[in-house]
Amino acid sequence: MAHHDHAHDDHAHDEHHGPEKGIMRWIKTTNHKDLGTLYLFFAFTMFFIGGLMSLVIRAELFHPGLQFVDPEFFNQMTTMHALVMIFGGVMPAWVGLANWMVPMMIGCSDLALPRINNWGFWILPFAFAMLLGTLFMEGGAPAGGWTMYPPLVLQTGNAFPFLIFAVHLMGVSSITGAINVAVTILNMRAPGMSLLKMPLFVWTWLITAYLLIAVMPVLAGAVTMLLTDKYFLTSFFTASGGGDPVMFQHIFWFFGHPEVYILILPAFGIVSTIIPTFARKALFGYDSMVYAVASIAFLSFIVWAHHMFTVGMPLAGELFFMFATMLIAVPTGVKVFNWVATMWKGSMTFESPMLFALAFVFLFTIGGFSGLMLAITPVDFQYHDTYFVVAHFHYVLVPGAVFAILAGVYYWIPKWTGRMYSEKWGKIHFWLSAIFINITFFPQHFAGLAGMQRRVPDYAVQFVDWNVWSTIGAFGFFLAQFIFIFNMLACCYGWFGRKQGLPDRVWEGAHGLEWTVPSPAPYHTFEVPPVISDNEVTAAHDSVDALDKHKLS
Amino acid sequence: MDIGARRSTFKFVLVVVGMFGFGFALVPMYNALCDAIGLNGKVKMQASVAEPVQVDTSRTVTVQFVTTVNGGRTWEFRAEEASVKVHPGEMRAVKFYARNTEGRDLIAQAVPNVAPMQAAKHMRKTDCFCFNQQPFAAGEEKHMPVVFMLDPALPKDVDTVTLSYTFFEVEQVAHQGAPAQPKI
Ligand code: HEM
Ligand SMILES: [Cu+2]
Numbered sequence: 001m002a003h004h005d006h007a008h009d010d011h012a013h014d015e016h017h018g019p020e021k022g023i024m025r026w027i028k029t030t031n032h033k034d035l036g037t038l039y040l041f042f043a044f045t046m047f048f049i050g051g052l053m054s055l056v057i058r059a060e061l062f063h064p065g066l067q068f069v070d071p072e073f074f075n076q077m078t079t080m081h082a083l084v085m086i087f088g089g090v091m092p093a094w095v096g097l098a099n100w101m102v103p104m105m106i107g108c109s110d111l112a113l114p115r116i117n118n119w120g121f122w123i124l125p126f127a128f129a130m131l132l133g134t135l136f137m138e139g140g141a142p143a144g145g146w147t148m149y150p151p152l153v154l155q156t157g158n159a160f161p162f163l164i165f166a167v168h169l170m171g172v173s174s175i176t177g178a179i180n181v182a183v184t185i186l187n188m189r190a191p192g193m194s195l196l197k198m199p200l201f202v203w204t205w206l207i208t209a210y211l212l213i214a215v216m217p218v219l220a221g222a223v224t225m226l227l228t229d230k231y232f233l234t235s236f237f238t239a240s241g242g243g244d245p246v247m248f249q250h251i252f253w254f255f256g257h258p259e260v261y262i263l264i265l266p267a268f269g270i271v272s273t274i275i276p277t278f279a280r281k282a283l284f285g286y287d288s289m290v291y292a293v294a295s296i297a298f299l300s301f302i303v304w305a306h307h308m309f310t311v312g313m314p315l316a317g318e319l320f321f322m323f324a325t326m327l328i329a330v331p332t333g334v335k336v337f338n339w340v341a342t343m344w345k346g347s348m349t350f351e352s353p354m355l356f357a358l359a360f361v362f363l364f365t366i367g368g369f370s371g372l373m374l375a376i377t378p379v380d381f382q383y384h385d386t387y388f389v390v391a392h393f394h395y396v397l398v399p400g401a402v403f404a405i406l407a408g409v410y411y412w413i414p415k416w417t418g419r420m421y422s423e424k425w426g427k428i429h430f431w432l433s434a435i436f437i438n439i440t441f442f443p444q445h446f447a448g449l450a451g452m453q454r455r456v457p458d459y460a461v462q463f464v465d466w467n468v469w470s471t472i473g474a475f476g477f478f479l480a481q482f483i484f485i486f487n488m489l490a491c492c493y494g495w496f497g498r499k500q501g502l503p504d505r506v507w508e509g510a511h512g513l514e515w516t517v518p519s520p521a522p523y524h525t526f527e528v529p530p531v532i533s534d535n536e537v538t539a540a541h542d543s544v545d546a547l548d549k550h551k552l553s
Numbered sequence: 554m555d556i557g558a559r560r561s562t563f564k565f566v567l568v569v570v571g572m573f574g575f576g577f578a579l580v581p582m583y584n585a586l587c588d589a590i591g592l593n594g595k596v597k598m599q600a601s602v603a604e605p606v607q608v609d610t611s612r613t614v615t616v617q618f619v620t621t622v623n624g625g626r627t628w629e630f631r632a633e634e635a636s637v638k639v640h641p642g643e644m645r646a647v648k649f650y651a652r653n654t655e656g657r658d659l660i661a662q663a664v665p666n667v668a669p670m671q672a673a674k675h676m677r678k679t680d681c682f683c684f685n686q687q688p689f690a691a692g693e694e695k696h697m698p699v700v701f702m703l704d705p706a707l708p709k710d711v712d713t714v715t716l717s718y719t720f721f722e723v724e725q726v727a728h729q730g731a732p733a734q735p736k737i
Contacts, residue, residue: 112558179565187558217569221576236580239664240623240721244593247583251576312670314590 018523027122030114031523032099033416035121039096040409042124044485046088047402049132051478053081058440058474061467064459074457075143076135082146086263087170088128090397093405094266095120095177098205100416102181104514104521105199107190107530112183113176120176127169134159145455147252148223150237150245154230164227171216178212181205190513190529196290197537199512200283203290204269207297211258211265214301219255222248246311253304261300264396265293267364267404268335271357273512274411275339278354279346280509285338292331292338299328309380318377325375329368336365351507352426356407359399359434367395370445385455387466388448394441399434406433409488411507417491418500418520425487432480439473511536594670600684601677608642609705612712616703619717620649627654628661630720633696641675641705649682649697649718653689660688660723668715675707676716686723 019025019034026038056077060068069077099117103110111117134141139157142148148163156163185206189198198206225236226248235241237248268289276283283289305313305321313321339361348354370392374380383389414420443466448454452463459467490496502519513536517525587593616639618632629652639645653659663683667673682697689695703714 113562175569179562179569182565183558183561186561187555213565213568214572217572218576218579221573225577225580239666239719240662240723244583244587244595246593247580250583251579254579312594312668314592314671 028118030110030118032103032110032114032117033521033523035117036096036099036101037416038121039092039099042121043089043093043096043405046084046092046128047481050081050084050089051481053077053084054474055478057081058471060457061459062471063467064461064464066458069457071457072140072143075145075455076141078455079142079145080131080135083131083142083166084128085397086146086259087167087174088124090263090401090405091170091174092124094205094208094263095174095181097201097266097270097405097408097412098177098181101412101514102184102202102205103188104517104525105202105512106185106188106193107513107526107532108184108188109524109527111180112188113180116176117180120173120180123169123173123176127166127173130162130169131166134162137162147249147256148226149252150226150229150248151239153226154238160230161227164223167223168220171220174212175216178209178216182209182213185209190526190532192532193537196287197532199269200272200286200289200293201266201269204265204267204272204293207293208262208265211262211297211300215255215258215262218251219259222251222255225251246308249308249311250305253307254301256307257304258297258300260393260396261296263401264364265297267360267401268293270404270408270411271339271360272335274353274357274407275342275361277411277507277509277511278351278357279343279348281342281346283338284341284344285334288334289338292334295331296328299324299331303328306375306380309377310384322375322377326372329372332368336361336368351410351423352421352430353407353411355427355430355434356403356410359430360403360407363395363399363403363434363437367392367397367400370395383448385453386448387444387452387454390454391441391444391448394444398441399437403433406484412514413488413491414502414506415514415519415521418502418518419491419494419498420502420506421487421491422496425483429480429483429487432483433477436473436476436480440470440477441473443467443469590671592670594666594668594673596665596667596673596676596678600679600681606642606702606705608640610640612641612709613638614641614703614707614711615713616645616701617713617715618647618649619715621717621719623719623721626720626722628652628720629654629694630718639703641703641707644679644700644702646680646698646700649699650694651687651689651697651720652694653692656691658688658690660686661720662686662723663718663720666717666719668717669711671708672703672711672714675704676714677702677704683718 019031020028026034029035029038054077056069057074060066060074099111131141137158139159142153142156142159142163144153144156148167153160153163185198185202225234228234229236229238229243235243237243237245239245272283272289303321303325305317306325309318309321350358370388374383374389374392410421410426447459447463447466447470450463452459452466486495490498494500500520504518505515506519507515513526513530513532514521516530516536583592587595615636617636618634620630620632622628622630629650631650633648633650637645637647651661653661665681665683667676678699678701680698680700682695682699687695687697699716701716707714
């Protein structure tokens with residue numbers, strides 16, 4: 001990309017040149033678009049590795065009894081699968097999308113801390129090399145579950161310190177990413193882009209960044225305590241020394257529940273961007289969307305113990321956490337209502353990003369409902385640690401977070417590469433994904449209700465039918481993703497004769513600053529802050545009056 | 554980078570440092586909360602003073618005993634009676650039996666716990682083998698006393714109390730939970 005068309009080219013400024021050539025471009029880059037690309041490639045590599053691990057799990061569970069792997073290795077797979085998917089897949093994918101889109105959406109030239117950005121990314125390959133390396137160690141990888149509960153996790157062998165330091169590094173990486181995004185959003189918006197004019201992806205990411213900044217350090221503290229308990233004679237969680245293992249669960253879930261919203265809030269932003277584009281209407285209830293996200297984020301700090309109903313709590317505690325958890329359904333319901341209302345009487349078309357966004361609304365809501373069931377303390381005593389919980393969190397994470405990531409990539413890849421993906425293969429990918437994901441996870445509700453436990457490589461024969469379906473679905477879903485990978489790589493590299501030459505506004509119903517720059521987006525955009533046309537911003541708002549009000553205040 | 558961005562970066566870094574500290578501050582907070590409301594079923598590791606109290610013969614509470622040896626050891630460890638019935642305020646003595654089945658000397662420490670947790674602070678023990686470390690020679694067996702009373706303030710809806718003991722090897726305490734490999 002040597003070509004750029006800025007009026008002020010004569011500034012002999014480093015950043016004003018195109019990218020370096022070769023591998024050094026990627027190692028040294030501080031450009032938000034390059035880093036966004038790196039993050040996304042990293043995330044999809046991790047999705048692939050984590051996906052392979054899930055296939056090992058599903059293959060073993062195809063039939064009762066032990067067939068392919070021994071139980072210890074099975075437990076390593078469940079633990080590593082979760083860590084890789086959450087910290088290696090979904091979170092870096094969100095940071096990647098924020099890298100690409102936040103500066104282009106708020107009209108600034110780059111993130112506020114470009115060098116930190118480079119660092120934040122390049123920590124990740126080391127963290128995951130460390131974590132995945134434990135698979136080849138004597139004693140194998142960590143197998144105590146991604147939640148790392150003591151005392152079990154303290155029995156991890158040589159892998160233990162690697163697990164802890166890998167978690168530390170992932171934490172550092174996501175904290176740097178979060179600070180960078182938050183500082184950018186707070187300080188570098190183009191003139192006229194007030195907070196309540198920001199696109200919702202920017203809003204949800206700002207709130208996500210706050211959550212990350214607040215809870216990742218708590219996780220770092222918790223795993224540090226594990227480390228000192230194991231090696232330095234402390235007894236934070238060791239009963240024999242006066243500690244309490246249940247305390248770890250409290251600290252972990254104080255991080256853990258906000259973490260699940262870290263995984264999903266940016267998805268809300270993407271869906272809120274895509275649905276108006278293809279319904280050709282302004283988002284219904286912009287302001288209420290912002291308040292809903294903010295209240296979900298707030299509530300996420302006071303519900304953690306719903307993961308611990310069976311651990312034992314005073315009755316008042318069980319009741320408090322039950323009601324607080326159910327309260328989250330209210331702002332979540334507001335959001336779902338708004339998405340549906342946005343489509344109401346819209347002129348809808350169903351391109352791939354829209355299909356994934358619609359599937360998100362429908363299937364995420366199923367996950368929300370099973371969450372509500374789990375929030376009912378007395379029934380959670382039956383459901384806890386069964387496949388019902390597995391079904392719940394996979395509905396919110398796969399057709400939830402992952403579908404939103406896929407939707408976002410479909411939506412913006414023409415802007416990134418200047419080439420349109422194949423709509424036909426996009427639709428095939430969508431239908432295969434949507435069908436197989438339900439084949440995978442819907443039966444798990446029933447297996448769980450009937451009593452099948454999670455994290456066990458064997459099960460009673462009455463669960464066999466549900467598991468056969470699940471395994472077939474999992475393999476089908478995994479294979480279908482290669483359609484996506486090839487479709488997207490073809491846009492990146494111009495395979496199959498795909499030509500550049502798309503209009504700036506790739507989707508005729510799309511609004512926002514990113515659609516005012518050329519496609520593909522030049523290496524540097526908005527080096528001069530843009531003049532924000534009212535049309536670009538009001539399009540995101542259902543009420544121009546509301547906008548005027550914000551202008552006055 | 555402009556002043557505003559520098560300033561907010563600084564603020565966020567402070568929050569990160571603060572929240573890292575907050576994670577550790579949760580430890581004393583949790584312990585204080587547990588002391589105040591008996592949240593985790595922990596019972597005192599020292600003898601209570603045996604003030605005589607009125608025995609409430611109108612209530613009978615079943616006290617069950619649970620024993621565990623940490624780390625999958627083969628030591629024998631059990632209550633000599635699986636459960637006893639007591640009146641609140643009544644002093645009761647029971648015995649626990651333990652035998653070191655390993656071919657080496659060891660020192661063990663029992664850690665007690667009470668369920669339901671609201672009963673924990675009403676469990677008064679004047680004597681318990683858990684107050685001290687217990688040395689066992691290879692193959693040695695012991696009959697160890699526990700003298701306890703449930704004080705009459707025990708909430709009315711509690712009719713069964715479970716007292717559990719987990720034996721840890723003391724050397725293992727030093728190694729914090731990592732079960733020491735049995736030395737054969
Ligand atoms: C209406 C919203 C939600 C409610 C009421 C809810 C409720 C719950 C409850 C009560 C549990 C604990 C179940 C148990 O272990 O017995 C749980 C587990 C879980 N939830 Fe949710 N949830 C909601 C949304 C979400 C979202 C949006 C995500 C992530 C994107 C999520 C991810 C998870 C995960 C990963 C677990 C399992 C953690 C583990 O044990 O490993 N949930 N949820
Ligand atoms: Cu939760």
